[in-house]
Amino acid sequence: MRIYPECIPCFFRQGLVTASKATDDREKLIEVMLLIAERLPELVKLPTPTHAGKFIHSIPRRMWGIYDPYKQDKERFIKMMLDMYPRIKVWVGDNLQRALKVAASGNAIDFATLGEDRIMAELQDIGEREFKRMEYDRFVEELKNSKMLLYLADNAGETVFDKLLIEVLKLHYPQIEILYAVRGYPTINDAVYEDAIASGIDEVAKIIDSGCEAPGIILEDCNEGFRKIFYSSDIIISKGQGNFEALSEVKAPIYFLLQIKCDPVARYMGMEVGSLLFFRTSNG
């Protein structure tokens, strides 16, 4: 998905929110804003908003050596989701559609687009919500003939609900090998290796490192091992907006599982902000 004009104020907002996790010094925060402004002529030429996000969310690391500004937020959300996990597991049972809904709703945990109050409100009513687009039958059909499934993680915290979905998938399709890909470097609150471990993903899938530093899978940035897996997987589940923005025009058997969180994605999809979606890309 290309960069829309509305993405630009959001680049500055995201840059500020992320930098504010590392410092509250006015001059330093203004310096970050000026750096994004200076780089803006290059950023707007990038192919997707995710490419710009890679630069924006790396600023605290590049400027101040702060490796993972969202570390505490991520730990807190993983803990909260682990506390909710047993109750939600009972509700899901072996129901794959419910597991998909839980995993999509967990996608609300996104500091780039929503505040913490909104995130908790979204999570409260998981059971009530319906998919606005849901290609379940085709998914089940493809699962039957799949041997390798690649699961592209998004935010830390929803990782706990990813685990639940993977458990239900394994129950119904024990023949499928499931690989769970995390970011290579911290970016926003996206899951890295240790977040996946803290969420218990290692109990249900093999965790792999995409090598990607962006808040979405930019294939040309990923390591060779990841790319091989990407192109040889029978089916790919891609979580969240960042992965969608980066992969929406890639040719591969991708099912996107996400919640729409901003106007540009809503417009691109012809849907409303807040919609839960599970659909297969028309490419590949």
Place this chain on the structure above:
Amino acid sequence: MRIYPECIPCFFRQGLVTASKATDDREKLIEVMLLIAERLPELVKLPTPTHAGKFIHSIPRRMWGIYDPYKQDKERFIKMMLDMYPRIKVWVGDNLQRALKVAASGNAIDFATLGEDRIMAELQDIGEREFKRMEYDRFVEELKNSKMLLYLADNAGETVFDKLLIEVLKLHYPQIEILYAVRGYPTINDAVYEDAIASGIDEVAKIIDSGCEAPGIILEDCNEGFRKIFYSSDIIISKGQGNFEALSEVKAPIYFLLQIKCDPVARYMGMEVGSLLFFRTSNG
């Protein structure tokens, strides 16, 4: 009030919203974003956000010769408020506190900070709302000894409720000459001369042109005639955030009448977003 880091994403957002009133062409809108980015190093050094707003909201005029991008919005809101006026006038009667509340609530009509749905919601419950800070007694005391009152207008539409407040003021203090100052050039949806006329202000006060192009009174930009009136007025009513940001540290007998619409102003005031305020500056 100085520029806060949070003002910077808002500069881009405001620039985009204003430019979008003039065009929906992606390349042109991105050009506007790049222009603001290029000027950002100068903008962040300006003394108040209003100074930056002056540049940002003049872009459609400077780039494309579009004099007043909010003209239709302003006309629509003035018409809506004129339709509400008789009903609200009955509720206000000769009650000066109610008239102040109506004039402050009308300050919700601000496209720089709120969307249209929020604006209408704010206007629905005028009667329910209370001032979080209200220096009424001191105001009444000062009115008794005043001969000249300068009223600094803000958004078109709330001008209709300004008229109502001026009517009640004239009823109780017929000795006071009231001057109503509008912007010298269109900026956001702020009232210019013809908006004040369309709101009926000429029936109750003398309308003067501040000469100012910014979305708030920047004294050094105003014409000499306005500045003379500003410094010789016994009492000044300043409507809205833009005028507050620009005048918060100016030495003059100013009563600020506004609704807080963003975090930086809330923080500067030590109050919450959404608060209605009527208070005298501690300067002068």
